Amino acid sequence: MTINYTDLISSSTVAKTALTLCLALALVLSITCRQTHMRAHTQNQDNKEEILAQVDLSATMKHIRAILSKELPDIVLLPNSPTHISAFRQSTASYWAKQESEATPAIIPQPKNALSLSTAMKLINRTFTDCITSTDPERRADVEGLFAIRSGGHSPISGAASVCNGVLIDMRSFDDVEISEDGKSVRIGVGARWGDVYSALEERGLAVVGGRNAEVGVGGLVLGGGGIQTTASATSHPDLGRALGGGSNNFGIVTHITMPAFPCANIWSGFLYMPSFQAPKVLSAFHVSVNKVLSADPDDAYDSRAAGPLCCFTYLQALGMQAIAVNLVHTNPLSPDDANVDKGASAWPKAWRTSPFASLFRFWSTCKLRSLNDATREMSKLNPSGRRQAFGTTTVANDLSTLRAAHQVYRDSIREIKRRRVKGMSWTLVLQPLLPQWAGLGEDNPLGFHSSKTMGSDASDANQARAEEPLAIVSFTVNWAEKEDDVLVQGLIRRAVERIEEAARGMGMAHRYKYLNYCDSWQNPFEAYGEGEHMWLREVAEKYDEHGLFQRGFAGGFKLRDNDASINSKEVLRVF
Ligand SMILES: Cc1cc2nc3c(=O)[nH]c(=O)nc-3n(C[C@H](O)[C@H](O)[C@H](O)COP(=O)(O)OP(=O)(O)OC[C@H]3O[C@@H](n4cnc5c(N)ncnc54)[C@H](O)[C@@H]3O)c2cc1C
Structure with a gap:
């Protein structure tokens, strides 16, 4: 049996396989955490003084940083600490997009196992809950953007996997790749990159369904792609398992996935x-x-x-x-x-x-x-790292006139890029298929191709009628040199995507789906799953995360709560 590479590509859209997933959820902690009561090292105390003098942190963040440093001294990195600075810089520099590297966190925990991860999340959650339930409006407002989670660091969206003056949970130490003895499955840490996974599997003549790019991380791709089954879901949390397959960072922190392996x-x-x-x-x-x-x-x-x-x-x-x-x-x-x-x-x-x-x-x-x-x-x-990067995407029917219209928009934008003299600009239109075979395969997921949560206007719309047709994912992959062009470039992408959508709608060839991992910050991939799925995802998030730790405490990336897209839109619209 060989791996079906079509399935490999389809993992970027609607994954075929059922994955087994181990979760370290701040709100669904199954691990009893032993408090270590370690004495903070003198060196760390010195470092803290140095940071307090240099960084303007909120009172809440100062508190969180102090307790994380005290309880988990062996896994945290502090900026400007002589003993930590090299590892700290290595962590912040290891993003694909330059703009992600520009955020300086207040502290970076690099958990090595589920225990230290859950300890860190418990401490953050305790402070978050104290603040959000406080009667003091200032304390309540102090919970926005306390932390962020990163795995491979390949999201180009500022703040999706980085945080300025907050806690950056760096999952890259979860990079183990354990192949089962019979070679039928592999347990993969989310911090691994797909190239590492394929290298380990290649030695045994095996492969899994995964990313096309060796450097992309396992965590972000899997959570944006659908088709996930949690360990918990097999017994008691089926809704959470379904929600994670496309719900991105809204529900918890994933530590491992277990995937079926194939001879290859x-x-x-x-x-x-x-x-x-x-x-x-x-x-x-x-x-x-x-x-x-x-x-x-x-x-x-x-x-x-x-x-x-x-x-x-x-x-x-x-x-x-x-x-x-x-x-x-x-x-x-x-x-x-x-x-x-x-x-x-x-x-x-x-x-x-x-x-x-x-x-x-x-x-x-x-x-x-x-x-x-x-x-x-x-x-x-x-696709080398280290440049300013942005994506943007939409989905259309595989209709030649619509594809031509998309290409015309790409060409029209070049005139604008020349006129604006955007330095070092690389402007790429990408077309890739999304076939009905893929959409119907795999575990039930919230991406909007399964009808179980279809409701209201979703039920009769063109997307349902189009369920059996091949589609094309149309996306832009763009990089450029100068920070001063960020807003301009994001505006160019937005205008191009919207023009393609308008043309597709005019020809009756539009589809609402937008692949989360190719969206830009002004887009709302959850809305694109359909009203029913979007509402259901919110309900699941509220059920497991009553106070909104993963909505407000972790404010970056695509959120289920209202208004995030419109906040970013205003920035972009100023260009035109
Ligand atoms: C050059 C390039 C090639 C690509 N090729 C493909 C492809 O072939 N197929 C495809 O499907 N996609 C592809 N993508 C898109 C890719 O899937 C996304 O960028 C994905 O988010 C990257 O995952 P990461 O772990 O590296 O990202 P990160 O930037 O670390 O994370 C992305 C998002 O996921 C969240 N997240 C990450 N880890 C966790 C976790 N453990 N728990 C909870 N939330 C988490 C983060 O908070 C963040 O919001 C590509 C992207 C790039 C830049």
Whole structure:
């Protein structure tokens, strides 16, 4: 059995597998925490004095930092402490997007196990609850943005996995990858990166359904992608388990996931690099390839092992030029029906050599037989860290006119980018398929493709009618050089996404779904799950988190409470 790479990609949308998840929830703590009563080291006391002199913290944060330093001296890092500074800087510098690295936390706990994590969360929660239930309005207001959680640090949204003058729970020490003896499952710490996971599995000839990019973290991807089952859900918390599969950081802190593993040999994968004048043909090839899923002709049937195509249209401001990169993958290129064994490492599997992509003129191709790990490392080299980054996304039907309209919006934006002289801008439109087969698979999840929570206007809307059609996720991946252009760039992305949505609506080809992990801060992915799912997620959050620790105490990322999107929108709208 080989891993189905289509499923791998689909983990970014509607994951197929049921995952077993171990939770360390601040509000659902199953671990009895032993208080250590350790004496704070003199060095730490000195460090605290230094910080108090340098950082303007709220009274609540000063208190939290003091108790965390006292109770968990071995796992906390303080800024400007001579003994901590190198590890502190390493933590804040290890984000993919530069703007995330710019927030300086008041303290960084780096828990090594569930016990120290739950101790930290208990301490934070105790202070949060004291404040939020206080009769003093000032204390009540002092609970916003007390902490943040990070795993791989690949969210480009400021504050989603970082915090200024708050507690940053850095989960990167949870990076263990434990393969079961029979090789059928693997338990993965959320702080691991997908490349580490694939490397460990490769030694046993195995793989799992995961991310395409080696550097992306396990935690954030899984919580945005759906299809999760908690350990707790098997017995007593099924609603929490369902909510986590797409509910992001609104319900607790995940420590591990357990996934089914599959035998996996080499896959065929790589990029075709093309000149921008090929755009009309690439759009058409995307449309034809994705629509194969509707084909009744067995000779032209959709091959579920042929993942993608992922089509990237890029404009590079520094060079003043555009180019196209198309990623193609096949997970079983050496199967008898492909008969590629004698044709060398770069021979195309049948599904792709009979596709319109095969005959397109290109500068070069990197497609070849390679390990899954190698394929994901090629992806990560194309997306290096350390630049200012932003995403933005929408979903449309796989309709050629709509895809062309999206591409036209991408091109129109280039004129604006040139006019505004955004330094170091790389402006990329990405198209990737979202097939009905994927949407219907896996555990029931709240992403809006399962009908169990459909209600009101959801029940009769175009999204339900479109349930059997192939869709296209349309997103922008953008990076640039200067902080002063942040608001401008975010505005450009927003305007482009909204124009595409308007065009799609006009043609009756819009879909409400927005993949959370590709959304920008002004978007509301939960609304895009549908009214019923959105309300249900709120109910679950209120049930498990009565006082809103994960809504107000952790204010970053996509929140279930009202108004977050509109707060950010105002910033963006000032550009125009
Ligand atoms: C270059 C690049 C390539 C990508 N490729 C893919 C892809 O192939 N497929 C795909 O689906 N997505 C992809 N993404 C999107 C990716 O899934 C998200 O950016 C994801 O959030 C990254 O996870 P992380 O752990 O690295 O992020 P982080 O920035 O650490 O976290 C992201 C969010 O999840 C929350 N979170 C993280 N860990 C936990 C936890 N343990 N408990 C509770 N909340 C937590 C954080 O608070 C934050 O809000 C890609 C992103 C980038 C930048």
